[in-house]
Amino acid sequence: MKRLLMHSPITVAALWILVYLLITLFPLMVLLLYPPPAQGFWIDFSVALGFIGLSMMVLQFVLTARVNRIESSYGIDILLQFHRYTSLVAFVMVLAHPIILFIGQPETLQLLNFPQAPWRARLAVLGTLAFLTMVMTTIWRKPLQIPYEPWRASHTILAVLAVGLGFGHAIGVGNYLGLFWKVVLWSGMILFALWLILYVRLIKPWLMMKKPYVVEEILPQRGDVWILALRPLGHEGFTFHPGQFAWLTLNITPFSMREHPFSMSSSGDHADRIEFGIKEIGDFTKRIKDYQPGTRAYLDGPYGVFTIDRYWDSAGFVLIAGGVGITPIYSILLTAAERQDDRPFLLIYAAPTWEEITYREAIEDLKKLLHLTVVYVLRQAQDDWQGDTGYVDRELLAKYIPLHRGSRHYFVCAAPVMMDAVEKALFELEVPVTNVHMEHFNLA
Template sequence: MHFRLTVLLGLYALAIASPLLFAWHYFGNPRDILQELGTILGMLAFAMILSEFALSGRMKSFSERVGMDATMRFHRIIGWLALSAALLHPFFYESTPSGGLFPWDSSREFSVTSEFAAIATGVVALVLLPALIVLAVWRSALDYRYEVWRRLHGILAAAIALLLLHHTLEAGRYAMHKNVALLWQVLTVLALLSLVYRYLLVPLRQRSKPWKVSRLERLTDKQWQLCLQPAGHDGLFYKAGQFAWIKVGRSALSIAENPFSIASAPASGSELSFVIKELGDFTSTLSEIEVGTTTYVDGAYGSLTVDGRGEPGVVLIAGGVGIAPMLGILRQMQQTKDARKLKVIYGNREESQIVCADELSCVDTTFVVQEPEAGFEGTVGIVDAKMLDGCLNSEQLASWLFVLCGPAPMMEAVETYLKVRGVSDDRLLCERFNYD
């Protein structure tokens, strides 16, 4: 795991540094160290911003290998790093002569431009970039609709990329070489094309593979089971535990889509089932969905899957609706008569929130409830270190695979506990239900 992570980070660092290395190849004679540092920071910031288009969690192969959680965390870290580098880079040019192109400096080696348009696009990008990050980080606190945020995030990101391209081509020293300029143009076009692919080409492809709502069932007060049947095609190729983005009753081209873990098993046929909790705009209208409603599915994504793992057993730990991907894994293991041992730990605040209790009772499941009714036979409390200590044995801790999905505080407590008990990162698969 550490080796794979190191290799991935190394490859990423190389990709980010490649425009700079490419530029150095054409300009062998670096400038004064401070000016050069300014340029390095500016170029790295631009490369990181362009890479964010690929790190949006919507590249299937990436999300399957690296995982949605890790991808989104990385996306956020890179956002902050790019912002810091972009904000810092102008300060390094403070003592550099500025003005138009000096006759003694035709390759802008010792001077910087003061041309209004070249500077202005950089300044506007520098204002928009923190705005984009603030809107993303404090989205919940600012309390505006998720779809509005997604649209705004995409539009602002595209605008920043274009502004930075102009700034780089007009103000950058290295971009004065036509090959370096071409590289930046190609990279920017690729980044923008990723949006066209995601929001136009993928939806157009989805149009030829519609789904129909086949069943809708209330499981608990606020949780529903939604089932989809492929309409005139073979369905979706997925692994148990993965998730898909769905658009129920909307146009394939609509930007409004929601990610849900697939709770069905690939081995049980082409019908997909989801366990969905009422939360906001879309999920609180679930009761109004009619059987037969056309739906579009984009998937499968995510790395929360036990396929191909060699551990002798699997522990599934879920909190609330985090049980959805676990049901997929559990069902697949049962359908395929998987020889691995299985243990489920399923936490809820109230007993009435437990879904699929009969099915889960057929395997080794510990139900954990915080506020039980009289007569509850499971474990009272929350899924924390103390509870896990009484529930997991040394063999499980030493060699089994742990799969986690649930609310953030539970995930943090469980992850910390497992690490303290010696469970290595490569025996820990996690998914958080947020995509911000």
């Protein structure tokens, strides 16, 4: 069995945080140490905040560039959560920078008079506005009803604008970047961010173009789900850790950046046929059934840390799925069956009705190959239903999970409300938090 990491995941994750802090603070230390700042504490402090805010903004490009080594330490949802929070911190710093300046030197307020202000001040105003728009359209994307794809495109443009204008402002002011090597240092950081954009937008799609896939089959499944089976074309494809996901581009060029994340639902050990279980919910997913075999597809993956492969010494697993959240869990079970894994698996699977249990027949078949107990939890049960009904709550979990809570690892994938409720219930039932792993299908 392949191991994801050579070192302990916690050590690697801690190391990345250290690297993050060093990169955030390093340019600031260099800028402030030599020659020493001399404009008075508050002005220097405000400038320091501006520079930290700028380096944090540059680092956002790293967080979202899907660098596999970083992603495999945390998982994409934690990384994106971190991206969201650090963006807000950077925004507060960028805003605090002029506010402190205006309080300390009220005459600088006239820099806000846009038509008459010098270019360096105009760049700052425009950069801050770009940053503000980016933050607002992200926080209120859903209430503002901005569709995901235009939002994503505008997010990148606004980010580039905010960083570029911020850097232009810092060079224009010059006080702290007066020496040539300091300009070189900051230019290096900005070029690095630009290179990352180039990599994500051009190099990665180009690499994907060289490894295309074709649609082999599209089959209906229970619960408004379609199985999309892909075959690698002219290359070997990839194996993956069951539970991982990939970004799928279908019937368009990968340069269009209109890709969607889906968990693989097939066995992780078969590179020659990769399957996804896709539920109809929106524009893209409702069109899946209309594609024909032979359609071109591209995959960027595998990604993710939602896999039992990281816990090879666990005594067994508790898998908790809601609706289409079964896809990564089904892959985990299928792969385990093929690998003749003899550990106990408990699957707690919530679905609206008996008829809508995705992969129901296949799961029943897996019971013959695995030490697998399945608990279906139906929201609307038929009259003769003898099993559990309602929600996966603390009481239901207490009935089924082992008494030695820490002897198992728990994998949860469901709708956000169910994920929150299950996480809380597991916590109350004293399942160690380090043993609970969640896969969120809603990244943005």
